[in-house]
Amino acid sequence: MSDDVSQPMTPALLKRLAIGLVAVLAGAFGVYTTTDDGGGASTEVVQQDSVEERSTDAAESEISDDQTRFSELPTARVEELPPEAWDTLDLIDSDGPYPFDRDDLVFQNREAILPDRSRGHYREYTVITPGENDRGARRIVAGADGELYYTADHYESFHEIVG
Numbered sequence: 576m577s578d579d580v581s582q583p584m585t586p587a588l589l590k591r592l593a594i595g596l597v598a599v600l601a602g603a604f605g606v607y608t609t610t611d612d613g614g615g616a617s618t619e620v621v622q623q624d625s626v627e628e629r630s631t632d633a634a635e636s637e638i639s640d641d642q643t644r645f646s647e648l649p650t651a652r653v654e655e656l657p658p659e660a661w662d663t664l665d666l667i668d669s670d671g672p673y674p675f676d677r678d679d680l681v682f683q684n685r686e687a688i689l690p691d692r693s694r695g696h697y698r699e700y701t702v703i704t705p706g707e708n709d710r711g712a713r714r715i716v717a718g719a720d721g722e723l724y725y726t727a728d729h730y731e732s733f734h735e736i737v738g
Contacts, residue, residue, distance in 0.1 A: 644735065645722035646690050651734035656725055659703045663715050664723070664736075667700055675701045675710055682716045686730050689716065696720075 644650075653661070666673055673679055682699035689697060696719045704711030712729035715736070723736040 643721075644737070645718065645720065646724075646735050648688070648724070648733050648735045650737045651725055652738040653736060654738070656736070657702065657713070659705070660713070660715060660725060663700050663702045667715065667717055667723075673700065674703065677701070677710065688730070688733050689718075689724060692718065 653664070656664075666678075671679065678700045679698055681695050682697035683694065684692070684697055697716050700715045700717065701710045702713035702715055702725070704713050712727065714726050714729070716724045716726070716733070718724075724733040725736055726733050
């Protein structure tokens with residue numbers, strides 16, 4: 576009898592892993608600098624925490640014509656999201672368990688930024704923010720029709736997650 580409790584590799588998880596590997600190899604998450612201050616070379620990764628800091632023009636042009644869009648909001652490709660958002664997407668795909676008791680609860684869309692849907696259509700999930708002692712501001716909101724939205728500023732703005 577095996578004690579292996581790992582989750583099965585779903586097609587969605589495999590796709591995210593492949594996209595992540597390509598993004599990391601391409602340096603999509605930061606600017607890599609190498610310095611030598613006399614004590615040996617060191618490499619520093621400067622990471623951007625916000626989708627808003629990245630150009631969306633290229634991402635918009637790469638969305639295929641058959642990509643289902645649910646809103647007119649700006650878009651963010653999965654590989655443009657912070658790595659912690661990938662973890663949250665994996666948890667959503669596997670139906671938890673979630674790290675916070677406020678995860679997987681109904682998101683009421685009080686800000687009315689997301690498309691208007693009936694109560695209970697949207698659910699919210701925490702995207703862990705390194706260095707924060709609480710849930711932080713980052714969230715993924717998932718809709719009942721499969722749509723996904725990312726906010727880095729606690730619902731002040733959203734990007735529809737595509738790709």
